Amino acid sequence: MEFFKRLLFLPPVASAHGSGLDDLLVYVHLLMAALFVGWLAFFVFAVVKHTRGNNPKADYHGARSHFSTYAEIGVAAIEGLLLLGFAVPLWAKAVDKFPEEKDALVIQIMGQQFAWNAHYAGPDGKWGKQDFQFASATNPFGLDANDPAAKDDVTCLREKFLLPVNKEVICKISSMDVIHCFKLTQMRVTQDALPGMSIPVHFKPTKVGDYIITCAQLCGNLHSTMRGDFKVVEQPEFDKWFAEKAKAGGGGSFE
Amino acid sequence: MEIPYTVKPRPDTGLYNAKVGIWLFLASEVMLFGALFSSYILLRVGALDGFWPDVATAWPHGLLNIPIGTFNTAVLIISSVTVVMAWAALKAGNFAKFQKFMMVTLVCALGFLCIKSYEYNEKFTHYVIRLKDGTAVTGHLDIDGHSPRFWTLDTVTAKKLASVKVHVDVPNQFRYPVGMKRPEVAHEGGAHAEHAAREIKTSDITFLQAFVPATGTFFAIYFTMTFLHGLHVLGGALVLGYFTFFGKKMWETDPERLTNRIEVGGLFWHFVDLVWIFLFPVMYLL
Amino acid sequence: MSDSSHSHAAAHGHDADHGHDLESHKKIYWAVGTALLVGTVVTVLARYWEFNSVSLTIAVALFIASIKSFLVAGYFMHLLSEKKTIYLMLGTTVAFFIGMIALIMWSDSDLPRGSKAKTHYVP
């Protein structure tokens, strides 16, 4: 399996669910390769064997075998297998089987031309009041600075944020202006960030390290430079960072 | 070789070319209006649960004039009957009668468009005004006795008006969908303040706009769909009018061709009627 | 039929268009027209009946509209006596029409668990 994954040039996985996804990629590509090689072999053979020189008189009826019908049924069957055995369950796990919010770290992600921002509820676990009336280039989450619950909220605007390793993270993805796409290559996570909607994704980082969020949806002239940085760290390091951040003024950290 | 079946039907399909063509065209029109109706549903379902009179962000109910809409529906229905009668007259070989029926159709078409324009004008002079205290009113402005079109807050400030007089609508004349809470309406005078005139200070106004497409998604889809429909009425009327007034020559040389033309034109006309049959309840009643 | 020099128009028409047939058709057209007007009035009245549910109001209005459109298409557009080719064409169209509306509605309502439509500022 690892061999095939390397053959497919897939970058190493850094999340719990990622390898399942890669498995599916490998299986599909094996099916494709089998079909491609099979058909190509037949094709080359047929063309070489039936040139004008080799076969001056064409055969009106041509091939008489029913092999192709079986091959077509076979393709359909394998596709069905991959569909029901892999794709659907993987998807269901991704969009339906969310961990309990209390067992997970919940953050809000806001796309903005041209940056990614993160928002944690803070030590009190309560989100500050948000409304678009307050939103601006420097306050993408629209936090109400006067709301007590917002005081300890942690917002990382255009700056690196941290995630603890081996803990489920739920990201609620949204955008304040145009459509962006929240893509974590190594985590195998992709979700469009749509203005007017908040869509959750979840994953469990399994490798400590520095990562980036790319934007995979055309969002304007600086689309290609739109990136967010985050770091996956051990839990203690995360806790320390988080406490400091929260103390530093939380909801006031914008501006 | 000549192109066959321009007039006579092809034996195995039983149709002449133009008839196949028009039905195909109508099929594409079905998809066109289908997409617009889908958009209507989607926008409506997705509308915020606001309430009247904040018609700008919520889905306003009952803002259109039902009696007029009903009358216009009847006008279109009658025109459909006369079109089919005109065609029947041609089939019976009576060109004069055809012209008479067609004339009625054209009058109906013109009537429909005039009434529609009147309604549009009515909307363009009808305003929604939001105030600093968070309330909102709708009504007609009263600037020297008439309500201007297309004003915005910018217009008012540009004209340096210190205040504007508004004939405020009575909210009770609008119907709320069942189950929706009726708002506490913030305007003086209570239920009897029918079209109470009210002087509003410009400095109190945060937003002022006529009922134009930009005012809200309801108006956006309302104007788009009815305008597109109106264009169809206009196009159909032009074609039918052409045959009514200039069809005599074709009638003398090739009556069957003219009959076919009218059938085809009629099919289009009925389709336009059919679209309205759905537009009317969807826009005015629901 | 009075204009004898042009009566061949009728004779060459398709279907069975004998004068007598035409007369009965005309009666049908007037009847359908009347039915349409009545339907319109009923729809408008139904709106003031205040059914106790929104969906019922909508259902009634759309039901009447469907009947009316059936009348228009069936009689005025003589769909009821049309040819197979047209039925095939329109059948396909109607299928895609319904499919489009249904799939768009379905797509828009089936969201991942926990998604919030309509607003992006509430986590």
Next chain:
Amino acid sequence: MHTATTHAPSHGHAHGGAHDHHEPGFWSKYIFSTDHKMIGIQYGITSLIFLFFGFLLMLAMRQQLAYPGKALPIVGQFLAKTLGDDMAKDGVMQADLYNAFGAMHGTIMVFLAIVPLAFGAFGNYVTPLQIGAPDMAFPRLNMASYHLYFWGGAVMLASFFIPGGAAKSGWTSYSPLATLADRDHLVNGQTLWLIGMVLLITSSLLGAVNFITTIIQLRAKGMTWMRLPFFVWAQFVTGFLLLLAFPPLEAAGLMQLADNVLKTSFFLPTGLVTNAGPVPVSGGGSPLLWQYLFWFLAHPEVYVLILPAMGVVSEIIANNTRKPLWGYKSMVYAALGIGFLAFIVWAHHMYLTGMGTKISTFFQTTTMMISIPSVIILTALFISLWGGSIRFNTPMLFALAFLPMFGIGGLTGLPLGFNASDIYLHDSYYVIGHFHYVVAPGTIFGLFAGVYFWYPKATGRYMSEILGKIHFAGSFLCMNLIFAPMFVQGLKGMSRRMYDGGSTYFGNGVDPAILDLNKTITHSAILLGLFQIPFIVNFFLSLWNGKKVESDNPWQATTLDWQTPTPPPHGNFATEPVVYRGPYEYSVPGASKDFIQQGQPG
């Protein structure tokens, strides 16, 4: 024949009957012609020019991808002068220009090059000939289609030169970006894009009505449905795709136009705030609504791009294997199946907009189902080779190459079709590789094959085989060198629509090797351009220099198009053709020749 004897349905009358001369002058012969062959040629020339133009746009972009931030050679200064500093400061392509070129490359290739070439040109020229008709059912409508197409294209081109430049939100024009991108210009590139699209859509709709009517009504005596050449079937299904899928985009286009010009909020949700502050609109709209309507068109549209090419390839394969197509009937049913399923798979472009399990399962099931008819058609074509007596002329080489190329493109659609694997591949260069394999070495090769194949019918002269084979070999090699590396880039995680070629993301698990691949691809693209020179030379030179055809049927083909005089006169057939047999009666056992024409009695 008087054009006045035919009329468009109800709408066509605006175009008057002015062009009814007996001695056609220049204008009525070349510009306002109502003859399907001339219209086909008009479509053909115009769309080939657009194809080339679309390619040039892409060359400039590829140059930027390979050498980000360096001035463009040759055209750099010119662009700086004509389009201004915002677009090409000092000859360096700016991000806005990259996005504008990208959007216009997609739009031009799809709507102004391939569709008009496949449907407008080949469909117009060949379909009436193959069914034994004197012309299209509505010749003046046909002319109107071409003129709408022309003006649609003109509007698109004009948009490069207005302030703010052409549309730059991708060929998909997703709202809100498409509405917000250029809001300070009242008439901006996006507005013109939408107006152009409305013209193009209307043109295609009229064309579709015309084609379908023609095929239903004007088939010659004896030309039953199951005797239609596969090419005609492909055009027929294509016609239906255009007829029913385009109107929703027309509706969506009008709504986006309203959003841009009238400041409505069809696709703008409540609470939009850009860096410049709150967007002054009412809100309440839905950005996804645009995508639903767009993809409702755009997925069927991709089959519009491929079906005619499949039709062309089928004709050429039958002709040059000298045997009937294997499984003709199942191919026809498969084409109908594709046509039907094409309407219910569109949301596979939207898996990552936040779809639930139920709906995405539905759409991936249909997506897998639609791959089956494609497999059936391809398989039938492969098996058709078996037992043939194959002639390797230029059209046949292109047709043969079409098969594995479409195979690669189609097969790479499968991992995109599974929503779970699409999570990884979405919007990466893998997608770019996927569809270019289908449309570039796929469709374009199919259409090149068609040009070489029908050129003798249209002009009475062959194109040069030597130049043709150079063109083929070079194009085949370069196409693969261009598009195969894109799969690698995609699998390594490179996103599409990256102005800087992905360099912002390097060093973060993204393998820098993709930078080198960018260079490989670009160099191959330049080479590909050079290999088109033999084609262009061949195309024009053969008009005068080409070898003259010996008969009206130079390829010894069976279908009716080869039974007309060369080139076919107005009205096409001297006498009304009658059809006696199926379309591919090659090498019939016991027959004296190795082909029997459809219109040959007995």
